Amino acid sequence: MIKAIKKKLSGKVFLITFVLLVSACSGTFFCILKIMPSSYLDTLNRNAEAQSLELLDTLSTYDNLDKCIKAISDFEIQTGSTVWLDDEYGNTLYPSNVTTEQDMVTADSYVTFDGSNTTDENVVSTEKDTKAYQFSLKNGASYTLVVITDLYVVRQSTEVLLSTFPYVIVMVFILSILCALFYSRFITRPVLKLSATSKQMASLDFSGRCDETRSDELGCLAHNLNCLSDSLSHSMLELQEANAQLKTDIEKERELERQRMDFFGAASHELKTPLTVLKGHLSGMLNGVVGYENHSKYLQRSLAVTEKMEVLIRELLYISRIEKNKTSIQFANIDFAELLRTVIAELTDFISEKKLSLHINIPDRVSCPLDRAEMERAIQNILINAIRYSPDGEQVIVTVTETNTIISCSIENTGVKIPETTICHLFEPFYRVDISRNSATGGTGLGLYIVRGILENHNAEYGIKNTENGVCFWLRLPKKQ
Template identity: 35%
Template sequence: MWTRIKHSLTLRIFLMTCGLMIAVCAATYGAIAYLTPLTYTSILQEDLDQKTEALLTALSGREPSACDELLSAFCRETGAALRLSDEYGRILYDTISSEAYLVEGTAERAAITTEESETLEQDAVMQATEAGDATGTAESVIHQITVTDAYISADEAQTFFFRDGTMGHLLVIGGKKAVNQASEAMKKTLPFLALLILGVSLLTSFFYARWITRPIVDISHIAASIAALNFSSRWAQHRTDEIGALGDSLNTLSDNLSDALTELKTANERLQQDMERERDMERQRSAFFSAASHELKTPVTILKGQLSGMLAQIGVYRDRDKYLARALQVTGRMESLIKEILIISRIEAGSFVLKTDTVNLSEMIERQLELDEELLAQKGLHIEKHMASDVTIRGNQDLLTNALDNVLMNAILYSPQGASIRILLDAHTMTIENTGVSIPEEALPQLFTPFYRVEQSRSRQSGGSGLGLYLVRLILELHNASCEIKNSEDGVVFSARFT
């Protein structure tokens, strides 16, 4: 049970509230039970004193024998008991000895008590008379009367003078019956009040505890959801107090944490992608240099063999002029390959600084066709041009010329004798189509891979090193352009799209 109380705020508030309400109600009842008789007695005593003063004033204007009616009316009105005696101690009027509403004791006890009181009073009066105290002041005749619980207190005998000049003594004792009845009524209602207080305390504490702790419990559940990385729970109450501010702050915390985790997840995914891309680039770089080494090894081997044969003057190599020319051709191929490798390396390393200017693509294509005019004539190729005039872009003149040269050379080298080369150019697109040939569909995605050639033999009779299209793609990407190669009805189409 104690463990449950420790772990339940609602239960603790319920018990504290219930205990506090019961304690307050009990203290209130105790205070009422204690103060009511005192207050009621004080009120009755004050009222009785006022009426007694009025009675004394009335008695002062009467003869001793004409006071019975006035005294009877006073007793009926106030419910008090009184005794009137003259200056010699003779009782003129007495209701104290006839009180029949004593709370405790028998009639015999009441008679004894009355007789004792009369004796005490007479003795006091006689002593005062013998002492020559004709005035008989209130201070000299004081009766400490304790009859029973039927009386409020021991009152003083009031001294006054009748109309004929004789002195009288009036003793008034207020009834305590009403006070006792009130106290008794409170005692009788105590069990019912206790049950009522307990029931009201339990019920009120239950609803109060639920009401006061519900927002706190809701906030606790939301916090638990956030701790479990579930950000769907929200604080939906509209409050302007501290609890409402706490709920709103929890919503803000949930949103910020959700955004932070989303950003962290996105950054982690990007990091994974970057790492994977880096691994791919490393693999491609390794494959690239492996292929580059192979591509360079072949012409170097040829060149070495030719030079060795010429130095040794063996067989056909005695004709040095012929094989020196061939060696020069091999050296040119090696130089071209090395230049392409260097450009590719600089672009991939990110160290290449692109210097841009306005490039007229229409004029560039015309110039390149003029340079390739002799080769086109040797193969009997027909050029079909549909170009817009003065198509310009921002780019690097040398790199774009290199890319265009590679594309045109591929179209020329891979086209059969007498085929056509169709060139289309508009503001955003350039296409070059060579007819009479096709590429296997499975080979199309690999055409822009370094050192990839459709002819796996890497024969120099029909193509270059396999770096041309890869370099074209890098150059176009550097200019925010895209490219693709696909088969058409008549041949193969290269397309470049500029943004």
């Protein structure tokens, strides 16, 4: 129980409030019990003395004893006190049936309220208070008036208070418990809400709200806690977004690194093959191996291998340059239709050699922001692929359309299909649809990879798809970068 009280604010407030209320109420009751008898005695004595002096003034105006006795009798009835009237010789004149020796209580010696014996007139007996007064009538006769005030009622009231003590204690305990419960709940309720909200915030849950409408310090604290929760929630959301973006960037960087490593591995493999061939030719000629006596023949083959390596190295260097200078693309407003016509004109002999039919559907002028040299290289690679992989006598169809925001271009070559499973790999470096890398069509396998890099630098959409008659490469260029 002690541990529970230590851990809970409401338990501490309840216990402290209960102890304070019980102490205050009990202390108040005992103070009343201690102070009331003496205060009551003082009040009774003052009232009795005032009334006695008033009676003396009245008696002093009479000239015979009968009137005095009548006034004394009325005084006893009114005040409830006992009165003796003695003459100057000590004889008791009133009441007539009581003698001084038997019942007279003098003021010379009596018991005080605290139980000790005293003769001081200013100290009051626990049972009776006796006062003696001298007075004279108009006829000159002297008398002694003794007034006895019964103080038993004081002791009786004290006994009544003591008898109610158990009931008072029970009521004090009950009221203290109820008041302590109410007070502890009233004080700790907003604190408990603040504690619950702060606990949610500590576990990074900012959905909790403090609905306190108070204008005191607790209300101000609740408002500040709500503001803090909103700020932390906003900051946490921004942090989560930043973390998600960072994670995406890291994954992208890892993917780029993986692609770079794959590219270098593939490039090394592509260079290794012609180097092996070239080394074999040279070793065979130098060592006089049978079959390599015709040096001119094998030197010619070695030259062809070297030229192929030179093309491959140039393309590798070009890829390295476009990846390195992605942010340094020089955009200018270029006529895309005129650029296409220029590239097609350069490949006219190649088209005639393959006996292909060329169909061009290009507007007179279509302008958009481009890097002319880069885009010419991309279009050239696309057209060369279309021409190279088209059977003799087929068609190459070039179409350009435009909208308010996009320029669309498609280059379709008929008479050939690409397996659907391989289309997604066509833009990977060194990937060829042909199983044999020594295909008669030649090529380094980097043409479409270079196209991908150039188009991505131009924020273009692109792809390859099979059509009813052949294969179509499509791209969409934005009119604004």
